[in-house]
Amino acid sequence: MSFLTLDHLQKSFGATRVVHDFDLAIEKGEFVSFLGPSGCGKTTVLRMVAGFETPTAGRVVIDGQDVTRARPNQRQIGMVFQSYALFPNLTVAENVGFGLRVAGVPRADRAGRVAEMLDLIGLPDLGGRYPWQLSGGQQQRVALARALAPRPRVLLLDEPLSALDAKIRVSLRNQIREIQQQLGITTIFVTHDQEEALSISDRIVVMHKGIADQTGTPAQIYNQPATDFVAGFVGTLNRFEAEVLDAARGLVRVEGAEIALDRPLPAGRITLAARPESLRIAPDGIPAEITGVEFLGSVQRLRARAAGREVVLDRFNEPGAELPSPGAQVRLAAPGAGWLVLTG
Template sequence: MTDTSSLTLSGLEKSFGENRVVRDFNLDVQPGEFISLLGPSGCGKTTVLRMIAGFETPSAGQIVIGGQDVTRMTPARRRIGMVFQAYALFPNLTAAENVGFGLKVAGVRRAARAARVAEMLALIGLPEKGGHYPFELSGGQQQRVALARALAPQPRVLLLDEPLSALDAKVRVRLRAEIREIQKRLGITTIFVTHDQEEALSISDRVVVMHEGVADQIGTPPEIYNRPATGFVASFVGTLNRLPAEVLVPVAGHVSIAGYEVVLNRNLPAGPITLGARPEAFRRADSGLRVTVDGVEFMGAVRRVRGHLEDGSQIIWDGFNSAADTAPERGDRVALQIDGRDLISLED
C-alpha cells in the first residue's frame, strides 16, 4: 500500500515579475482523493502543480502534506511522485532500471529493489517489458513506465502534468482509465493537470476549474457540468447554448425565450437575462421553441442539430441516433422543449 496523505493549499499565490499567474488559491484534498486541475493554457494550473512539487516557490501561501508544512522544503524531501507529459525516461536505462532509479538513489538494497520493480511492472501490466529500452516501447507503454517509476518509492502524493496529451485518442482513453484504476487500487492522493474537459470529468472525484490564476469552481464532475458557478465555467466545460431571455415573473423565474415560456422555479432579476442550456437538455415536441434547422452532424450515437430561433439566436440540439427516427434536414422547422431545471443563469 502506498503511503497516502492529505494535501492543503492555503492562500497560494505566484508571480513572475509583474505577472501574477496564481491568485489566492485554496484547496483541501482528502487522503486518496483524485483531483483534476482543469483550464485553458496559461490559467495557472501547471504552476500550482509545480509549487506542490517544490519546483516553484510560492510568492505567498502555504502547502501542507499530511499535516507537515512543506512550503519551503526541497522537492526531494517532500516524497512526491511526478509524471510528466514527455515521459522523461532515461533513454540509456531499461524499463526496469527506470522504474528502480528512485529506489537506487534512496539506497534501497538490490533484492528489495528488484522485488518492488517487479511489483510495479506487474501493476502497470508490463511484467515482460522490464528488459526493454524506452525506444522499444510505444508511447503508452513509456507513460506506464513513467507512472511506475513515480509510484515505486511509495510517495505521499502523485502529481500528473498532462501525462496523456502526447498520445493518440484511443490510447488516451484506455490509459486514463488504467491510471484511475491504479490510483484507486493504491489509494494515493493524486493531482492531475489537464486542459481536456472530458478527461477531467471522466476520472476525477472533484474538478478544479481554473481561470486567470483563480479557482473559479471546485466540485464533483456532475456539479461542474450541471451547475456551473460562473459564466466561464459554463462556457468552458462542455458545449453550451447562450439564449437571450426576458424575465416575466422574477419571483418564480418565469421567462420567455423567443416567445417560448418556461418556469425555472427560482428567483431571477427583472428584465433581460442570458440563460445557458446544454445541447442534450432539449427534446423534440409538437410545440415549444421554434427552430429552423441549419445543418445536421452525425456523431455515431448522437445526432447534433444546428439551427436558429425566430429571434436569430443560434442553437445546438443533441439527440440519440436511432435508425427508426428520421433526422431533420436543413430548412426544416422543428419544435424543442426544455425543463426549467436544465436552464443555467449566466453572468455576462
C-alpha cells in the same frame, strides 16, 4: 483534517501574478483534477506542490507537515510529466528503479519493487527493453511506475496523456484511475481536456486567470456551473438572451416563447443556457430552423439556428426514428431544470 492543504497560495513572476490566493483541501486517496485553458495557472500550482516553484505567499501542507520551503526530494511526491522524461540510456527496469537507487534501497529490494511496479502497469516482461523500443503509451506507463515505485505520499500528473492518440488516451486514463484507486494514493491530475477530467476525477477544480472558478464533483461542475466561464468551458452550451417577465415565478421570454423556470430570477434581461442533451423539439418553444443533421453513432446531433445564433441538440440514436431535414421549421424546448441561468 485534510491530507493535502493548499493554503492561500500565490505566485508572481516579476510584476505578473499568475496564481491568486488559491485555496484547496484534498482528502487522503482523493483524485482531484485541475482543469482549465493554457495559461490559467494550473501547472504553476502543481509545480508549487512539487517544490519546483516557491510560492510568493501561502503554504503547502502534506499530512500535517508544512513543506512550503522543503526541497522536492524531501516531499515524498511522485510526478509524471507530459514528455515521459525517461532516461534513454537506462532499461525500463532501471528507469522504474531509479528513484529507489537514489534513495539507497538495497539491490534485492529494488528488484522486487520494480517487478511489482511492472506487473502493476501490465508490462511484466519488458523490463529489459529501452524506452525507444516502447510505444508512447508504454513509455508513459513506465513513467507512472517510476513515480510510484518509491511509495510517494502524493502523485502529481502534469498533462500526461496529451502526447498520445485518442484511443490510447482513453485506455491509459482509465488505467491510471484504476491504479490510483488500487493504491489509494492522493492524486492531482492537470489537464485542459474536459472529458478526461469529467471521466476520472473525484473532484474538479476549474481554473481561470489564476483563480479557482469552481470546485466540485464532475456532476456539479457540468450540471451546476457556478460561473459563465465554467458553463462555457466545460461541455457544449447553447445560449439565449431572455427577458424576465415575472422574477418571483421565474417566467421569461425568448423570441416570443415563454419559459417557466420555477425559480426566482433577477429582474431585467438574463442569459439562459441549455446543454445539447437538454434541448428537444416540441410543439411549443423557441422558433428555430434546422441547418444540419449529423449521425455520431449512439448520438444524433441536430444543428439549428434560433434567436439569431447557432444551437446544437443531441438525442440518442433510435433506429427508424425520423429526423427533421435541413430547412425544417421547428420549436425548441427544455425542462425547467434543464435551463442554466448564467452569471459572471
